[in-house]
Amino acid sequence: MATPDIHEIPAGPHASEVPELAQPARPAAAALNAPFFVEVLASKDEVKHRHQVNALPIRIGRGYDNDFILDDPHTAAHHAIVEQGEDGSLHIRDLGSHNGIVHRGKRLPLISINGNTVVRLGHTNLRVRAADFQVSDELADTTIHSWEGWPPALSGLAIMALLSLLSTWLSDVSKYETIRYLMAAAYVLSGGLIWSGIWAFANRLFGGHARFGRHLFIAGCGMAAMEAWSLFSATAAYALSLEFLSRYGSHVVIAITAAMVYFHLSIINPRHPRRIAMTAIILGLIGSGLMLMMNYQRYGQAADELYMSQILPPSIRLSADQPVDQFINDAKSLKEKVDADRSKAVGHDDQDADAAE
């Protein structure tokens, strides 16, 4: 922050001109530009409440004879006072309260403050800024304001509906019935609405407004990415004999979900992209880890399936066939793996035995 320190203001270039106009007994005091603003903070950057005080000193406490009244039972009736010190700077002084003034975890009787110093009185975080406090530069507005409300909402819903119709059509191997398509669309749309609704609720809670349309659009794009991945991975795995794409495909789906979480969180609070990205990456890694553990528990291996089940038309195939001899020779290596598994201890769950199926 390029905020000038309040301490330096009296020593600034204007200071030499001030004495001619100066009427108060202490010329330095005039350098502090009234009015002053006492701000109660909710979090580091969020002002919950702001109060204007026209002159120093500012008396702060729970009592009604103060300049700034605190609604905090953990503060004294006359808790603290803000005044100008000998050096001309502002300071806050404890008036003998029980809980005191805390700055950076330390209780102090007198703290020199500038516009960025946050002190805690009881449960209340405060800062005091003078009228000449230098605010930070205006941020460039990257938000597309026309992409709010109905346009993204309808686009998101349209994407979801189209995806559900596409996947139903691809897997429809019985006689055509319109109701099946409508039901599929209804399921997907209600799922998307619930998902987006939860994010919109969180947005309303933490970001002030819901931005439901944007969340719907993100959900739609996420679903589209998943469908595109499933079509691509199935085709590539079959065409090029890249079975791992199908065996570990769920991790890509988890990554897409993590990306969706990133975008949803960015809509709620766009100020900390790196922090949000880290959160999404950690969530994705936890998801992948759980998936690997679950597969291991089920099949004794990390892959999602025992073998690839995809069978596509012959025109898609690019890889070559192996001779039977080579396949049988390769299969000899399985012996080592299952023999190693034999000796591993298994859980004591006799009911689980399905060998007699």
Next chain:
Amino acid sequence: MRNFSLAAVSAALLAGLLPCAIAATPMQEQVPLPAPSSSAQKLYSSAQNDLLQIRILLKNGRTQASVGSGFLIGDSNLVVTNYHVVSQIALEPETYVGEYVDTANQRGAVELLAVDALHDLAVVRVGRSGTGFFKVPEQIQQLPALTQGQYLYSLGNPLDLGFAISEGSYNGIIRRGFYDQLMFTGPINSGMSGGPNVTVDGKVAGVNVSKRLDGELVSFLVPVRYVQELLVKVRQQAKPARDFNLIVGQQLMAHQGVIVDKLLESPLTLKVLGPYKVPVRESDQVRCWGQSNAKPDIPYTVDEMRCQTESAIYVSSQLQTGQVSIQHAYTRSLELNALRFSDLVSNAFKNQVSGSYKNQQVTAPACKEQFVSNNKLSMRAVLCVRAYRKFTGLYDFILLTASTDQAMMSLQSRVETKGVSYDNGLRVSRIFLESLGKGGK
């Protein structure tokens, strides 16, 4: 051929079967009942002293886990029963223990001497001797010659209700399993497993073993000649075996050699499914069935052929093995487009291999997958293997194939061989992969 489930059969089934029992209860003394078969009466009274119930108890708490029957051989202290009656004390001697109860309600411990898991027989030793009623001759020529239709009598303790005798008739040798069994048209119930089946003059014909749950009075006996062979072995062995897991493992290993040799003894029969030729084995042991989904409102057709063994080797309540199954499904469509058809056949190809990492009997499957061509047909092939945890050298093999030569036609095959050696499993898989081809109509 399903083995008895040792759990109690439903009361309804029991009620239905009771009238067949010869020793009718004298409930309505006024109404003249048909005279009880005098031979059954005579047989029971002379056999009852050598008839035992074999009970398997949990060592901890001595509550019964399962029950069966057995009979004393001659005037020795050897008792013949089924392997499946005593499998728990054979495989888990640290958890289970056996005892016998005779018709006079005397109890005593049993000691397992020998098992024959393939024919489902076992010999145990008890602390008392027989009266000599049930004789098993040492020479094969001395065994009774049976003629179809002749009366036979099964003895045992059905459903733990009490000792009983049931009358039925002999109906020949059944060769659906890999080992002969006798068909007995008479009632056998759970709990009678291991009991003797005798001719009217008291000669042992076989041992009660199983019945068809989907039929009426279709029961099966282990022929007495296998009892004879096992008794010879018992008399030759110096002391009882320690580790029956090892013995059962050896027997299963011998069995898999028999089934695979039998399966592949002659070239497989090639059957025509659409444009494809598919290998099957149709024999006494492997029966084939076909079905089709053809219906007017389904835009595709699936013709299926399924050949499988009807018998399995019972190893324990959680493990049956020795089955072979061969399935072919030919799917085609004129109405669907290529993408939808792919979806249809992909779904059919999915989830064909079951198995869990936590299974106590076999490991989770490990699979090899590849596009394979045998110069006649190109296909997607998946070979999955599971190892038996308790029996070294035995594996389940599942081979899946899906033809990849046509966009709107698909041949999917599944060959499963259970409980075979690794070499035999690969041998079967290779022969099937090499036999699939084209050249039908």
